[in-house]
């Protein structure tokens with residue numbers, strides 16, 4: 379069923395040529411020993427595992443789905459999933475970016491991120507089982523007690539136990555302030571938690587021996603709304619003092635959802651009936667503690683769509699070279715055949731290049747972001763750490779929403795390349811479209827990400843974080859502004875930077891008069907800023923490619939062609955988006971709800 383070959387060449391280009399990742403990592407003592415060979419070796423081994431072990435289970439996992447047994451309240455994952463997970467754990471993959479102190483391999487997020495792209499290209503549904511564990515690991519590492527860390531972190535790092543995030547309840551998704559699950563303190567320092575969670579990814583399964591649930595609930599007398607939410611650690615099996623598994627905790631799966639895509643991943647209703655848990659961090663400060671998890675998960679969701687974009691593109695490309703229909707407008711290109719391969723047709727190329735540009739732009743952006751997370755967590759200079767943290771905060775909603783919207787467009791275009799064959803299940807393309815749709819919804823819908831970007835991350839700090847990032851773009855524009863060869867990339871980049879500044883100020887002014895203006899502008903605004911980020915990375919990649927255009931390596935020629943396509947065909951969307959963002963709230967709010 380189709381194919382997947384990890385795009386190692388492009389990953390290496392991004393890590394080594396665009397980001398100079400080994401030099402950057404040398405500035406961080408924790409990563410000083412990491413050289414290009416280690417990075418390349420991990421990429422190659424990661425490619426083997428994902429291509430050979432996970433990819434073959436993608437289509438079968440989708441067809442089979444998960445099974446729920448109401449008598450035992452257990453979930454069986456599709457055939458082969460459990461065995462693949464065993465190989466993943468034995469290969470040390472779960473431990474890649476975990477600290478050596480907890481049994482991890484101590485490698486940077488920048489490298490783990492590339493591996494994560496491969497996981498998602500090969501099998502998003504499978505990758506969600508271990509995918510949430512790293513967020514749980516980071517959250518506990520940052521906010522857990524020493525005892526919690528010593529019991530749980532080594533198990534999460536090894537992959538013996540997996541993690542979940544239990545936020546959503548039937549009446550509360552976006553608005554966590556409505557949450558009702560309750561936690562009552564016990565004499566032994568633990569808490570008794572009661573409530574019902576829905577839509578919990580990997581809430582129950584047969585792949586690991588224990589599951590560590592991170593659960594949001596309210597303590598007695600908690601303030602109403604989001605200020606009264608606390609975070610708890612609730613294991614499926616209570617660990618004994620020696621780390622072995624003890625009593626079964628009453629947190630049970632009551633049902634699994636039937637859904638549009640990611641069929642191989644169990645989306646569980648989880649019922650807590652006096653389950654034993656331990657508080658993480660301070661009472662009523664649960665959302666702050668959970669943010670560590672949610673930020674990791676938001677980058678993770680962006681990577682899910684990047685993975686799907688890449689694999690859908692690869693398959694569509696192979697098909698377009700093979701499928702023959704009609705002749706090229708400029709005369710036969712395969713005269714020996716009864717028709718030309720469809721890749722000769724301009725619009726088929728547009729569809730392929732859309733997916734290719736979204737994949738390459740997304741790879742550059744997300745790898746940069748992952749390196750910034752490494753700086754935030756590991757750089758010895760406090761100033762650098764703070765600057766990186768601010769940038770990560772700014773870019774997180776963009777990576778989540780922009781990459782997942784792009785993934786939806788890219789997988790759909792890739793399906794279209796197949797014509798009717800894309801729509802039927804046999805070729806696997808419709809699965810990519812179905813799987814990618816959830817990425818725009820969970821981890822905070824893309825609307826919520828847009829509100830977070832424009833409202834919280836930009837307007838609430840008077841544009842300081844955006845300005846700081848803008849200074850980097852400005853410096854690049856000034857540095858390359860006189861280079862004639864670069865002007866086709868620098869001009870649109872500089873122009874969009876100016877437009878974003880003006881647009882931000884205009885919305886900020888309007889928002890003083892009417893707060894609805896933020897809600898009305900946020901979604902197109904995020905997409906405009908997403909294009910600004912992409913333009914910045916494409917311009918940098920073009921600079922490298924121009925310098926090596928005549929090296930004989932066609933990779934650089936292809937990179938330039940993709941960059942030119944991006945600026946000619948995808949970037950112009952910003953003109954329309956800016957008009958939409960400027961159009962104000964009246965056209966949305968005028969119609970009374972009864973008149974819809």
Ligand SMILES: Cc1cc2nc3c(=O)[nH]c(=O)nc-3n(C[C@H](O)[C@H](O)[C@H](O)COP(=O)(O)OP(=O)(O)OC[C@H]3O[C@@H](n4cnc5c(N)ncnc54)[C@H](O)[C@@H]3O)c2cc1C
Pocket residue numbers: 543544545546549550551552553576577578579580637645816819820821822823824825826897
């Ligand atoms: C397959 C799957 C897996 C999931 N996995 C998990 C998981 O592991 N853990 C977990 O806790 N949850 C999980 N979720 C839940 C998911 O995060 C929520 O569905 C999501 O946050 C949206 O919440 P909701 O469905 O209640 O929609 P609602 O919050 O009811 O939103 C409905 C619509 O209203 C919009 N909206 C809401 N408020 C505003 C606003 N202020 N301004 C503008 N628009 C607004 C939303 O954007 C959305 O379009 C999962 C969901 C699914 C389907």
